[in-house]
Amino acid sequence: MISTLESLSCPSNAVAATDRVLLAHGEGGRLMRRLIQDRILPKLDNEFLRLAGDAAMLPACVGQLAMTTDSFVVSPLFFPGGDIGSLAVYGTVNDLVVAGAVPRWISLALILEEGLEIAVLEHVLTSVAAAARRVGVPVVTGDTKVVPRGAADKIFINTTGVGEIAATPPAGPQALQLGDELIVSGPIARHGIAVMSAREGLEFDPPPTSDSAPLVEAVLSLQRSFVPLRALRDATRGGLGAVLHEWADSCGHTLVIDESVLPMNPETRGACELLGLDPIHVANEGTMVVAVPAGESERAVAVLRGVAETAQAVRIGRVERLGIAAVVVERAAGLRIPLDEPIGAPLPRIC
């Protein structure tokens, strides 16, 4: 699989000009209509796109809505465990589900660099379509822009999602209380390490793979089991550390995590050690932090472990009275180290 992807990201000179994206593909004329009608729409086909004029017409809804937007600029476009297409779908869908919403519709906006191979675009769109089918959320409207060579890097994608609030959403991090328990839904730092290894050509064996995945089923399962949820957050840019700092800021308490139980894959751990990166600050793309009231973590972890994407969920810590620092890591032998908030994380373009 990797070799296929590498051949895509290292285009040979044999690719004909007609197999590449041209500036004219973005200019509203016949070429643009053909690109959209022949290459894009068939992959994403659904009742909304088929009727699309300037805007998609969506069915009436009755509940409260949630809306989220994300642009994806990941480099390389393809990496072990995912690609920019599925990442764009899961990233936006996950932002909706951790807010307590059922994802209903997403939009897809492409910024393409002149000269991009159409085959690469088609691979990405196939991945978008498969991811959208997996989560049952149609791409209802879209946009395509082309910029001259050098004005963007291959493909940037924006996905914006709208969901419906079905159950009562989690109260949010400002509602965290002393004694609340903290869970992480799977091994951390996989996405950032996978993308960085792919980008820098680091040859780990086995290669670290991204955790890019939808969290829809996991959150739905928690809701169906009536586990009381204080807060949910997918730990993307800035990793687990960024979520803990934001939550500590919001509630004014100290969050304490136990380093020895933090789940990690051996290949991710090895790469982090080699590269000198703290996995707590490395991005995830299908892993969330869950806060539940005291005594509820066992049930929450059991529910999460029943779902494929969160089968390795673990309780990692708790909320304590404000102490020496907003976030504290407990090391072996009870040593407590404040967790710094990095000024900026060390990995650009990981999502």
Added chain:
Amino acid sequence: MISTLESLSCPSNAVAATDRVLLAHGEGGRLMRRLIQDRILPKLDNEFLRLAGDAAMLPACVGQLAMTTDSFVVSPLFFPGGDIGSLAVYGTVNDLVVAGAVPRWISLALILEEGLEIAVLEHVLTSVAAAARRVGVPVVTGDTKVVPRGAADKIFINTTGVGEIAATPPAGPQALQLGDELIVSGPIARHGIAVMSAREGLEFDPPPTSDSAPLVEAVLSLQRSFVPLRALRDATRGGLGAVLHEWADSCGHTLVIDESVLPMNPETRGACELLGLDPIHVANEGTMVVAVPAGESERAVAVLRGVAETAQAVRIGRVERLGIAAVVVERAAGLRIPLDEPIGAPLPRIC
């Protein structure tokens, strides 16, 4: 005004590194939180953004929804009559209103190039905020990514909008009938010519200005006056010509327009002649095409002329039985010329 804008787009070397966007601003750490909290949120402040977690929580709605997305990659960022910020708001809002929806909420996603002056970002955001206030549509959620120098060109913006269908939306171009009358809401080709002149440093006096503007009031006025509307479309990329070709395709009839009545500003006309561009194919950003049943154009034009943004609306043509071509331009002395559909329009990065 132009001189201020030029100084923004030609940054002097005197700008300190701290006054520029850094890669770290996009990495989920403290710098990113500060950029968003100190520079972005205060400008766009509203009840939704103040509470924003991963997704904005929107009030319940009862009707059918409409959703549209657009990315903006215009170069230069500032041009006579507008800038990328207001363009991004009006462009998305206009797509909703011509679909018959009342715009309710928009999202704002920024892709920033490392090294961009923060002052430029602030100018753009001030413009986004002013445009959003003008149309009464809050920016409810957002995203900020930073890519390394050279991986994007200054700022790309995605705005995605959600609206509610209030009245019955126009039937759409497939419903166009013989005898239907075609209206254009104002002078054409202004946006494409203004952006191109600014980009190429062409010194026309007076400079051509963009028509970038919201069409909310104009469409609302038509609806309030119960003018029967067959189809509406803002004539953006590909200009008036692209709309006419799409509509002719949809309905299977011939659309005939009278060249002598096409509204144009003298400075736009002069620039088009000098540059050898056919204004029919040049983009607009606040000008729409309206189709109404036979005999209704006089009333529709009168209503449009009562609104500031469409004060120069004109009836330009009609729907006829399929003839020699899908779109026909009537020249002086009744000469009828088929209007070609360009393969790609000649102006990249105009929106």
